[in-house]
């Protein structure tokens with residue numbers, strides 16, 4: 001069982017508030033035979049040592065000390081250059097374990113949250129993963145360090161554009177992006193092994209559950225805007241039965257768009 005984070009949690013946006021996973025966890029899905037990879041996750045174009053010491057220190061505090069154990073995620077976040085996704089005037093804070101503003105009233109999430117949510121997805125090198133809320137592009141880049149099959153949707157066109165530029169310049173050319181309302185997922189590319197939503201929804205969007213493969217995992221904050229929300233893990237088992245589990249309290253920016261009230 002994961003213990004509460006040791007870090008002081010005073011963060012307003014994208015911050016974990018601690019808590020423990022409930023004891024009545026749903027059954028783990030049976031392991032699947034993964035198809036042979038057609039592509040490999042692509043390395044970044046920057047020198048691997050750029051700000052590597054700061055990154056390693058951040059990963060120690062934000063992930064390892066907090067309880068993230070998955071070496072794939074730890075190594076991915078040691079490689080992924082967060083400073084390439086943070087605005088210029090905040091470069092000195094790029095490796096703080098803090099959410100940071102990225103413009104348009106949005107944030108790049110706190111590294112602890114990025115690592116913890118990614119770990120819950122249990123990704124492999126062949127996973128097909130959908131992200132809702134591209135924001136800065138950082139979470140997509142972390143996912144792309146693990147699998148080349150990353151799809152990301154952002155509702156705000158200027159953020160989608162700047163994330164695209166940042167991802168390209170950092171060498172994450174495999175990430176597929178779309179501008180639009182992520183509530184409805186990406187049906188043309190479904191089904192997905194994993195879906196991560198990085199903005200708080202009032203409920204679990206049914207289209208996203210539908211687009212999950214049997215054995216797939218969906219993680220998202222659920223709750224009211226600008227208030228305490230639950231980080232919820234949805235698991236679809238091999239027979240298609242769906243289980244949900246509340247992990248811990250978080251505070252994310254809200255999911256916007258039609259929230260299912262429109263099919264446009």
Ligand SMILES: C[S@@+](CC[C@H](N)C(=O)[O-])C[C@H]1O[C@@H](n2cnc3c(N)ncnc32)[C@H](O)[C@@H]1O
Nearest residue numbers: 108133135136138139154155182198255256257
């Ligand atoms: C906390 S930020 C995401 C952080 C991002 N994952 C990163 O690594 O920087 C939430 C993002 O979700 C986006 N968003 C909100 N509602 C959305 C929707 N319905 N569809 C797609 N993106 C949405 C916001 O515009 C914002 O960029």
